[in-house]
Amino acid sequence: MPLVLTEEQSMLRDSARGLITDKAPVSHLRQLRDSKDEMGFSRDLWKAFAEMGFSGLLVPENFGGSGLGYVEAGVVMEEIGRTLMPSPFLSTAVLAVSALSRGGSEAQKSAHLPKIADGSRLAALAIDEGTKHRPLQINLQAVRSGNGFKLSGAKALVVDGHTADLLIVAGRTGGAAGDRNGLTLFLVDPKAKGVAIERTVMVDAHNAARIEFSNVEVDADHVLGEVDQGYQLLDGVLNIGRGAVASEMVGLSEEVFGRTVTYLKERKQFGKLIGEFQALQHRAAQLYVDIEITRSAVLKALQTLDGDFDHAGAAIAVAKARAGTTAALAVQEGVQMHGGMGMTDQFDIGFFMKRARVCQELFGDSNYHADQLARMKSY
C-alpha cells in the first residue's frame, strides 16, 4: 500500500481539521485549565464529534459505527495533536473500542459499542501501576470469588479515568508480576463498591486519574476475552494506542514546527530576520527532516496494523520511539527559538511541550520501545 493518504483519508483529515481548529483551538484547552473545569473536556464538542462519526470511527458498522481502520484513527489523532484538544477520543474511541471489538463477546459488544458510537458512553483503560509503563508487571490482584472475581490494587495515569462510564481493567488472575500468562481484562463499573477514583491534575491539563480497587466484585461475564490469556489482547490494544499517540505527536510536532518557522520569518534581531541565521536554518532543516521521517514511520506502522495486525509490533515500536524523540526535539526547539516569549504561559508553545512530555510517557517511552525492538531482534 502506498505510504500516502487516500482521497477518502484526506477528506476525513480535512473535516476533522475543520471542526477541531474551529471549535477547539489551543485557547479551548487554556480555558478549561484556567476555569479548573470539572470534566476537563467539552461534552458539547464530544457530541459534535459523535455526530460527525468520529466517536464510532473504529466501531464496526453492525454496532453503529463507521468500521474504519487504524490509519483513519491516526488521521483524527494527528488533528487533535495540532490543537491539543482534550477529548475522550483516545481513551474511548480508540482504546476501549479496540479492546471491546477485538476481545468482547457479542453481548459485551452490543451493550457498549453502540453507546460509544453515539457519544453517550465514555470508557477508560486502566493498566499501568508503577512509575513506568510495564504491562507485564501488572499485579492488581483478581481473585476468584463465587461466580466471579474480586479485584484489589491500584492504577495510575488512567487516561480519562474520572469521566468514564466504563473501566477496562487489567488484573492478574494467575502467575506473578512479569509473567505473560495470568493476565485478564475486566469490564468494571466505576460506580461499583470499592472503586475509588481520584482525578489527578496533570502537567498538560489533560484528564487522568489514580484509581484504587478494594475487593471490587466483578461478575464472570464481565471478563473481556479469556481468563489468564489477556496479555495478547492487551498487547494488541496497546499497540493501537501507541500508534494513535504517535500520530498525535506527529500532529503536535508539525504544529510547533510550523509556528516556529513562521516566527523565524517574522522576528528581527541584530537588524535581520532571525531565519537568516545559518545556525537556526540548519536546526530548522534538521527538525523538518526528523518530522518527515517520523511521519513516514508512523503511517507505516498504522498501515501495518490495518494490514497485518499480528506482525505490527516492530513497526509500532519504531513509530512510538521515533515520535517521542521527534516531539521532544520539536517542542524544545520551539521554546528555544521563540526565546523568552516561549517561556511565558501567555504564549501557547508551553502547552505543546507539556503535552509532548505526557505523550512520550504514555504506553512506553522511546527507551522502552528501543528495548522492545532489541528483544524482537534477539540482541
Next chain:
Amino acid sequence: MSDLETFRRETRAWLEANCPPEMRRPMTSESDTYWGGRNAKFSSEPQRVWFERMRDKGWTVPDWPKEYGGGGLDRAEHKVLREEMAAMGARAPLSSFGIWMLGPALLKYGNEAQKKEHLPKIAAGLIRWCQGYSEPNAGSDLASLQTRAESDGDDYVINGQKIWTSYANYADWIFCLVRTDPAAKKHDGISFILFDMASKGVSTKPILLISGYSPFCETFFDNVRVPKSHVVGTVNRGWDVAKYLLQHERAMISGTGERGIGRPLGQVAADSVGSDDSGRLDDAMLRGQIAMFDIDEAAFAAVAERAIDLAKAGQSHPAFSSAMKYYGTELNKRRHEILMSAGGIDALEWESDRSKGGARPRAWLRTKANSIEGGTSEVMLGIVAKRILDLPGA
C-alpha cells in the same frame, strides 16, 4: 493471480536459477564489485556469470526503455525486482556512474543520437564513466567552476582542472561541467559536455585518502578538443542538467552502504562482545545505541518508500532528495561508528588476511566522505531551509 504476482513468481524463480550463491553474500568492500568499461576485469567467475545473465535480460538498468538496452519494467515491476533481489541478498551486477547519474540525465536532456550512442553501452557495461564537477575552488560552491571551453570551429577546446573525480584513472569517458560563457552570471555560462578520457591533453593523478584507498583523482585538461555535438542539452544551460543529475547522485549516495543487506548490527555485536544470561548484548550502552540506530534506520526506510509513493502521487518536493541525502549519509556514518565499536580491538587491524586487508576500518573511514561528496550535509540543510522551508536570506 494478478500480473504483478505472476511477475514476482517468475522473477523469483529466475533469480533463484541464475544468481550464483557467491553473488548472494554481502560485499566486503567497494572494490568487490564490477564496474565494467574497456579494461574491465571480473574478480571471479560467478561475478562474470551474474553480470552477463543480468545484462542479457536488460536488468543492469531494469527501468530503462528496451530500445536503449534496458529491461523496460514499469515502476511496480521494478520495485518487485528490487524486493526480490534484496530478499535473497543478490548483489547489483554492475556498479556504474553511467547507470546512477549520467543515464537519467541523458534520458531527460540528451538528443536521440546521444541516447542511442551512449545508453546501450552504459547498460552493457562497455564504457565506464566518471564525473567532472568539482574543482579545487568550486566544491560546495559548484557554480563558481572555472574550467573553460572555448569555441574553435566545430570543436570546443577545454582547459582547466577537476578534483575529487571518482575513479577518473579507470574511466573511459567523462561527463563534465565547463564554462562556455565567462561573461555570463555564474549559473548561466555553464555547459554539460561528454568526452573520451583517452583524448589528447587529459591526465589524471590519484589522491590517497585516509582509508588508504584512492578512489578520487585530480584530473587535468590541457587543450582537449571535443566536438560541439557532445554538449548535452542547451549550450550555457548545463546547470539544469547538472542539478537534475545531482538529484540522482544524492538519491544514490543516501542509499550508500549495506543498509538492509548483511547481518543485523545487533547480531554482529553479539558475536564479538557476547551476550548475558538473558540473551541481551553484554554492553548495555552499545545495545541502546544499536536499538536507537535500528529505529532510525527502519524509519528512514519508511521515508524512502514514502518519497517514491509521493513522487508517484505527484506530491513530492523537488528538493526532498537533499533531505534524504543529509539523513541517509549521517545514518550510514553512525552505522559504521557502531560497527567499529562492536568490533572493538579486532576492528582496528589494518593489514592482515584475517581482517581482509582492514576492510572494516577502511569502510568506516570511507563513510566519512558520504556527508561531503555530492554536496555536504550543511549544503543539504541549507537547501532544505531555503527551498522547502522558505527561510529568508542568501
